[in-house]
């Protein structure tokens with residue numbers, strides 16, 4: 001099962017249906033249509049969320065098209081999160097610091113950009129019972145998602161954030177950018193292999209690389225020959241599969257684990273509330289995503305529904 005799909009009962013299209021969607025390439029694997037359409041149906045809202053595959057050369061036209069065609073807004077995903085900034089009329093402070101937008105809202109004919117990845121990440125951590133104040137955190141990766149995570153941790157009171165990346169220059173750029181906005185936080189950039197030296201001062205380890213993401217599920221950013229320190233809380237932004245190789249390593253070592261599903265739900269909830277003005281039905285959104293991910297992992301394992309029922 002490589003295309004995300006689920007049947008949402010109660011979804012209907014009328015002459016007044018409000019439109020939102022996700023701009024990206026590829027978008028067929030995105031769980032956002034499943035999550036948001038389930039939420040619209042649960043609240044009885046006449047809204048629909050559609051995938052919008054957009055090539056980089058057409059990004060400007062596509063973003064202007066949102067306004068021209070009466071969309072209420074959109075999500076933005078890989079590879080457009082940074083490039084989209086130049087087509088917007090205004091952006092939030094979070095989006096400016098992170099340098100990326102994942103949510104567009106069409107407001108009084110203006111295109112407004114925000115980034116709900118940062119607040120979504122912190123909401124998921126807090127839900128898991130983790131307090132980021134005063135901590136030392138290790139973030140693996142220096143792409144768009146890592147930028148949101150580092151900014152979120154700094155905002156939430158982390159004392160030190162070390163960024164480990166394959167191309168270390170990118171980690172240096174991330175740290176330099178964040179240091180301009182977060183004067184009281186220490187940032188350090190290191191190559192990815194240096195994760196071997198993480199010591200007991202650290203309490204949080206986050207995978208913000210794309211390693212382990214379906215279909216390359218055997219990959220992990222952590223060395224295979226080294227146990228993950230058991231005192232760490234270990235968080236993976238990758239949510240497909242729900243338990244990645246990295247989280248399996250962490251669980252085996254006895255560490256606390258936090259999957260990427262919580263961040264997916266809460267970044268979606270933030271966007272949903274900005275577009276509709278309604279509180280997001282978080283439990284419905286989580287259930288819709290979980291159902292799909294469990295079905296997918298059973299299909300991957302070759303388990304039939306009959307076997308499950310039996």
Ligand code: NAP
Nearest residue numbers: 141142143144145146166167208209210213237260263264
């Ligand atoms: P991105 O901007 O493309 O960055 C990818 C990161 O992964 C870079 O740091 C890159 O390192 C690293 N990487 C890729 N292949 C690697 C390899 N073979 N070895 C070592 N490092 C490698 O992507 P992104 O937007 O930051 O997203 C990263 C992940 O977070 C994705 O899996 C995405 O699905 C997930 N995500 C989840 C949520 C959520 O709600 N749970 C939200 C946002 C993103 P280099 O810089 O060295 O290339």
